[in-house]
Amino acid sequence: MPKIHLENLIKRYGDVQVLHGIELEMADNEFTVLVGPSGCGKSTTLRMIAGLEDVTEGEIYVDGNPVSHLEPKDRDLAMVFQDYALYPHMNVAKNMSFALRLQKRPKAEIDAKVRDVAATLGLTDYLLRKPGELSGGQRQRVAMGRALTRDAGIFLFDEPLSNLDAKLRGQMRAELALMSQRVQKNMIYVTHDQIEAMTLADRIVVMHSGYIQQQGTPQELFKRPVNKFVAGFLGMPPMNFLEGTIEDRGGQTFITGDGFDLVLTEERAASAKTAQKRHVTLGVRPSDLTYAPDSAPDQALELNVMVSEYVGAQSVLLCTCGAAKVMVELGSDTPVALGQTLKFAVNPAGIHLFDRESEVAL
């Protein structure tokens, strides 16, 4: 039985519908990550699970029991808020121990727990400060700490790392991954950051304007995105899209477009045939493009370098292929001049085809 089940969840604010039938199942101890662009309804979904927003239609089941009529305090969950939501009049230790103090746990136990969590989050030196005397990142860690000191059944995180610097975010991410293995609880995690999504998630749920686009393991979503939106959303640098047409020539299937003519694998050719679409969008990730000056023309893209962004061992090149823009990655030691034309081999398995109208993957 799934631990949490969202059944056709709908949310309306007056006439505005912001969630259109969210259908989601989370297994016991699963780490679920909700990703999507700003305003797509991630926080709303989370807040409905928490009981902070009324459910307009549908039902939320936890362990098979409907909970949408329950008060937040009766749902046995801990939450990290997007805007921290710390208690301004309590110091960090008091903030973190509030729930335990309400439960009237023994003082020694509370102290031990707070110290323990504070140590993990690097907050030991700040335990006696009020939230107003902390930086944004420190407050965010306190908000995390407040949730982690509880042993709730379900943990909800609303962009808990968004205000941390890159290094700290990496540390906290690792810390979270460790913790989620250790505590074995259901976690639902909202983020913009796809690296967080990819590294933490057992299951990623991609949302867009109140609809679930796709859900599955990080690998599934990365390898087989169901539509152009999901394909473009996951992966960094993002997938490149080129408009093309399917053509049969000499027993082989090609996709041709402005500045390219690529042969398709049989598998791709077959799926393109069954869909009976001629006008398609070609999607290919930068990681599936490798610099190869001598590759065959029907297996490579000829790219004209416009901008080179140096990011360390790799450079990201923004190039043109015909009228379209294409991003590729290249080892920084390869000499490139702007305006130069380079040949990049396309990994045949890395070719994605999308219907041009519906944007569904073929």
Add this chain to the structure above:
Amino acid sequence: MRIARANRLTPYMFMAPAAIIMAIALLYPLGYMVWGSFRAWNPSQSIGEAEFVGLRNYIFLWNDPNFHESLIVTLKFAFFVVSLEMLIGVGLALLLDRNIRGMSVLRTLFILPMMIAPVVVGLMWRYMYHPTVGTFNTTLESWGLPKVDWLGDHALMSIIIADIWQWTPFIFILSLAALQSLPRSALEAAKIDGATGWQQIIHIKLPLMMPVLIVTCLLRLIDAFKVLEVILVMTAGGPGLSTEILALRISRTATEFRELGVAAAMSNYLLILLLFFTVAMFLFTKWQEARARRLAAAIQEDD
């Protein structure tokens, strides 16, 4: 260097005119009053002609049983009025802090008592308290209950009720404003942390409202010590001295007994009392902060 110094002085320069006017408007009458309180001063005399008597007025008041009586009545009145008003006002605000339709209408209705001129309030309540034709007694009678001698045996209680009616809305409005400006998300966090409605009030809402509540309480306290018109109209301090609060006694000493010096001395006693309350409240908050800091430091040493 000189520019930096001029820059530092700028705010004081801008404040100077207001400060001077304040000083004159505030300190001059105050000084006049203190000056007058050391003299045997009759309204027909100018202050210069009045005889200087040192502390005689103060000593006289110190031993005057009527002044004591009046002081006790004032303290009782202020204590009951302020504590009951705070209780009811804050309680109502906590109850009504939600998005009910027509809330803004309700709020306007609530402020109405504050907008009525005090004399009118006094008159209104005097008629309602009237022993035979007043609203209260006719109602009690129609329910078959015994009449109450509102402005006789229970005069102090009656003026306290009238004051509560008039000033609870003030506290209600301020508390409601304070409540509605509380960080919503902190309250949501408290709900998630398992706080019941009552625990949210005790642990989150009241502590966060405290600064506003302290100021409100102080304002009401100061006002309660100076209330005059409503009581003057309702009971004129009677029966006996049972409702003769200090403000009333001061005005009577000045007008009826024609003892301006004594009245001034009485005003100064009242002023000292109010200053005492203000400073006490201020010290109390300071003390609490210091205690919190000491506790924090103590915990730090434990580690």
